[in-house]
Amino acid sequence: MNESIIGRALKNKIISVNFYNPRDSVKVSKSNYKPVDDKPYGGGAGMVMRAEPILKTFLKVEKKIKSKKTKVVIFSAKGKLFNQKMAYDWAQKYKEIVFITGRYEGIDERVKTALKAEEISIGQYVLTDGDIAAMVVASAVTRLIPGVIRLESLKEESYWNLLLKKEKDGTVPGGHGLEHPHYTRPEVLKYKGKNYRVPKVLLSGHRAKIDEWKKRNNIF
DSSP states (O other), rough: OOOOOHHHHHHSSOOOOOOOOOGSSSSSTTTOOOOOEEOOOOOOOSOOOOHHHHHHHHHHHHHOOSOOEEEEEEEEEHHHHHEHHHHHHHHHHOOOEEEEEOOTTTTBBBHHHHTTTEEEEESSSOSOHHHHHHHOOOOHTTTBTTTTTHHHHTTSSTTTTGGGOOOOSSOOOOOSOOOOOBSOOOEEEETTTEEEEEHHHHSSHHHHHHHHHHHHHHHH
C-alpha cells in the first residue's frame, strides 16, 4: 500500500488507510491463543470466522468514521463480481470504505446482515485469504479518486468508455460464486439490541434437510 500510485496518494494525504485485527478484541484462551474461528453449524470442512470478534472490531472502526458516505464491504466467493463500473461509482460516492476480509471457509453470515454490508468477489477463484482481494479493490478505487491520477491518463484506458454502460436490463455486470451462507457459534448473536439467529435447519442435525438448504441457497 506504500508503493507506486497508492503510496503517493497516501503521502499526499489524498487517502488514508487503517488496519484492524479482529484478534485484538478476543480474550486470550487457556492455550494462550486468541481464536476468531469455530466449526460450522450443519457440518462441513474447514472453519468459519466468528461474527463477534469482527463486530466488536467494527464498533472501534465506527467511532472513527467521519462521513455518512460510508460503505461496508465483505469479500466472499458468493459476492457480486467486482468491476470497473463499481470502482468508479465507489470512488465518486463514498468518502470511507470499510473492507472486511476473511479466511478459512468464510465469515459468519450474520456479519453481513448486522452491518448491511455488500458482498464482493474479485473473480471466480479461491484465495487463501481476503487481504489480497482488499488490496485489489483498494487499488482499483483509489486510482479513480480525483487527484490521484491525471484525468487524461484515465481516459486513455480500455475500461473508461465502458464505465457508464449497463446491461440491457439496467443492471451492472456482476457474478456469483458457488457458496452458501456460513454460521458458527454462538447460536444467538446479540448486537446493538438485536438478536441474530442461526437458521434452525443447521441446528437440526438432519443431513438431508441441511443439504437441501445449502442447495437452495445457491451453493454446494
